[in-house]
Amino acid sequence: MNPRPKAAVIVFPGSNGDRDIAESFERAGFAPVYVDSRETAPADTKVVGVPGGFSYGDYWRAGMLARYAPAMRALPEFVAKGGLVIGVCNGFQILVEAGLLPGALTYNNPPGFKHKWVTVEARETKQKSPWLTRVPRGMKLRWPMAHGEGNYYHPDGWDAIADNVPFVYDRNMNGSIGNTAAMLDSTGRVFGVMPHPDRATDPHIGSNDGALIFESAHDAVAQGLA
């Protein structure tokens, strides 16, 4: 049997979803490794997870600082070589701040942190994403959301991003344009998502709908696509 492929989880000071995403990788068949943000992921890493939490306390602006960490600086090259990246919640904010995904995430409207089980719907995107092969278009999934700065904004409006939005909330939760709940880069390999698929991979705790994401990535790696 092939050894389990490595999934690196970057841990920033203040990250608090690192265990959640690592467990989700593990359930999908990966071998998760934690990588201190001051270091870089092992060379044989196929998949990188940027976890949720309050990196650097989320002071001043969520995700502001993380992009300068060595682990993050290595990501553009990693993606260019075919690596897969997922950022959840604060991880999504970090990927956006780092320029790996377009647009910006700002204060919820109405303002304030909110936790809620939400329903998101899968959409057709221009690029096929290895993160979504198990998620048919139109599928509805239940994940918890838990954020205060998840309001997705793009200066050029919905039309500029519509092709890259793989999930929308079934109703507006935080002010995001077009109810955007997630975003893909132009390669489809970088996936940022505001609600938490990583908290929906254990049927005992609310929903198993998040497992599809991590299993899709595992398929891609198993088929040598990443």
Added chain:
Amino acid sequence: MATYKIELIVKPKAGVRDPQGEAVDGAVKGLEVKGVKVHQVGRYLSMDVDARSTDEAKRIVDDLCKRLLVNPNLETYTARVEGA
């Protein structure tokens, strides 16, 4: 070298919705205070910058804003420099 005192204000860019400002405006209205309209809520930061001139101090601040403190998609900023 001299030390310059800088006051930085970062606020929502024109056209970007400002839910925080709206919420504060709503709260003011809730107090039944008339004739007050809150426009924007932003962030304030004070710092000391060592530089050879006001211009250099400004450059350092601009650079810091670009690299870290301001998200150009959402925000603009003004920096006031007080002399050494």
Added chain:
Amino acid sequence: MATYKIELIVKPKAGVRDPQGEAVDGAVKGLEVKGVKVHQVGRYLSMDVDARSTDEAKRIVDDLCKRLLVNPNLETYTARVEGA
């Protein structure tokens, strides 16, 4: 009646712990920017106030700060009034 433009800055009271300020200072140091010391992080707010005089505008703002915008246990504020 005239409309006054007010810029309000709310910042941590001297001596009160300012975790944001500490964290942002740490962030700047982390970027290896030398000669910059972040002191305080606070909030900025701009508003229009209808009043008969600068003094009255100031009074309205003071009152609003006391009732809503400023937490006197932790914060102080300065308000700049621009004429009508």
Added chain:
Amino acid sequence: MKPDLHNAGINMGLKPHELDHIEKQLGREPSLPELAVFAGMWSEHCSYKSSRSRLAMMPREAPYLLAGPGSHAGAVDVGEGWAVAFKIESHNHPSAVEPYQGAATGVGGILRDVIAQGARPCLVMDSLCFGPPHDAKSRHIAQGVVAGIAGYGNAIGLPNVGGKTVYDTRYEGNPLVNAMAAGLVRHDGMRTARAQGVGNAVVYAGASTGRDGILGAAFASVELGEDTTEKRSHVQVGDPFTGKKLMEACLSFGPELGLVACQDMGACGLTCAASEMAALGGVGIDLDLDAVPLREDGMEPFEVLVSESQERFLFVVEAAKAAEAVKHFEHYGVHAAVVGKVVAGGQFRALSQGSVVVDLPAALVADGAPKLNWPEAAALPPVAEYAEFSPPKDLGKPLLRMLSEPGIADLTNLYDHYDHTVGNRTVRGPGEADAAVMKLPGSARGFALTITGRGELCAVDPYRGALAALGEATRNLACVGAPIMAITDGINHGPPSDPVENRRLTETIRGLADGLKALGIPVTGGNVSLYNATAEGAIPPSPMVGAIGVVDDVSRVPRGELAADLALILCGTPLATPMTSAYGRIASGQLAGSNVSVDLAADKRLANLLVDAIRRGMVSFAKDAGAGGLLTALAKGCVRGRMGATISWTFEGRLDWHFFGETSGVAWVGVAPRFADAFLAMAKTCGVAAMRLGSSGGNRLSIKTGESSVLDISVDALRKAFTANERGAA
């Protein structure tokens, strides 16, 4: 003692007899910093001097109790080699002054107790009492408190999985903010606060020290300098980011890295941590105050000693590994410094600028406060019965009224400020069942926690009110299949200097003690907050009970929301007579009613039945009757499940008391019809009266007694009433 010194001591809050005691024990006059040390450590908060002897009435032993009262946080064995450490702490007064930071630092503080035990925190719960939401000041406090709990807990990454919220005019101006935290630790991973090994280093780690939380009023005397109290003492500000870094650094700092003992710096800061560690270990500690990381200039030695700056820990570390330990903490981004050492003898000493400013027996500081025996009233003032009122003809109106009552009504808007699911352990969070259920790592096994407290009942009868809180905790846990196993308690009371209040305190503790004995379970530790009063008077006695139990298989835990096509069974025997209750208060308009209904034996029988049936996988829905009585409970199940129900039954006595009274030992159970007979048979064996009264389905809640319809209302209308009072929830 010189008059100046005496006055300084009194200003700091020490009592004349305590000053005498200090002088006699020392055989000399204390120095000013020494007085500050005593003032802090002998405060009610740190010394329990008014309650200690009475707290000893509570049972505190059980074979599965791995750490009991006196440890940082008590710990119980939950199986598979895991222990859960859990504890309640109050932050009432800080929250009254500064709601956001008061509540936030309350959460930070209780987390550090759990961490000090060696446990990784895995949840927060909170029990809150506020003035009524229509009062603007109370609403402001409530919003600040909830935001503060959210601000700290969410950022540090702990799910808030449930709580209790009460709105009552009697908490106006004196809110109660009790936070409970729990954490997981392997049996062999528990830590001690016992300082040992002469020559070992004392290491400080965490945020730097400022003039935070130094009791301004206590130190406002000329001898201490010209500064105003304003300048000298700041509100404690919480920093969850530092808290998180510190938590990770502490949890990864074990014996292999030289750890000998640890204690968090909470009330009375450095002094409390150092003197208690020394006293526990029977050794002395020398502190070098000049080595303490400071945030502000010009701090005086006494300020450094009693500062309550947040996010700090003190460690005893093997001498040879001290430098490595400092590096360990710095790696995690927190300040650390060697600030002292363990010495022979039993003195707690502090040095500043080369001179000894404090030199006191550690045991005297930590445990030497003379007990305070306040006079006690012989009896409590009698409580009036509710005035007569006639029963409603129909249950609709009162039901809608009950559902919209703040504290009974929907709290989604409150608890959705909290993250419920971070950490991937939350099987049942707020609003999902009567108790929170958490999973153990990599297992189907779990544990359940609930926190409750009924000041409304205790105001009438603290003894029975305390029993009722234990009863409700027992039922709540049983509704998720967990037999109650241990509790932590938060006692919130008025000033014991008032003989009536002091008597109430005795009654409350006696109630808890007798109740625990009846249930056969121990208390693992807790918190006492006295002096909760405003000019309007004392708060009602408000003991909070945080209870834990083990769940064998989390996949069998029923829900508190009704599903379709269940047989609805009422367990227990509701009384149809007047009793102290939310209904009585609302219907009569009086804060009275002398009859607190409680029957722990009935609660225990009910719990045995529920736990057994749930373990067998028979139960889909379970909800006990608490505030609002059994009809309110069923209606909540309907609203949460968006599901109707049809009930029919005949009984004796008044309709309204029957349906809205708060009898012990009563719960609704919903089972698939094929299990109904088996469940009823089990009930009989357990000695629980149980009746199959109807079934779930449709979109109306309809009740018939005999031939007449007493309720027929749409679930939609129920939901509207339940969620109408948006302002109630912060």
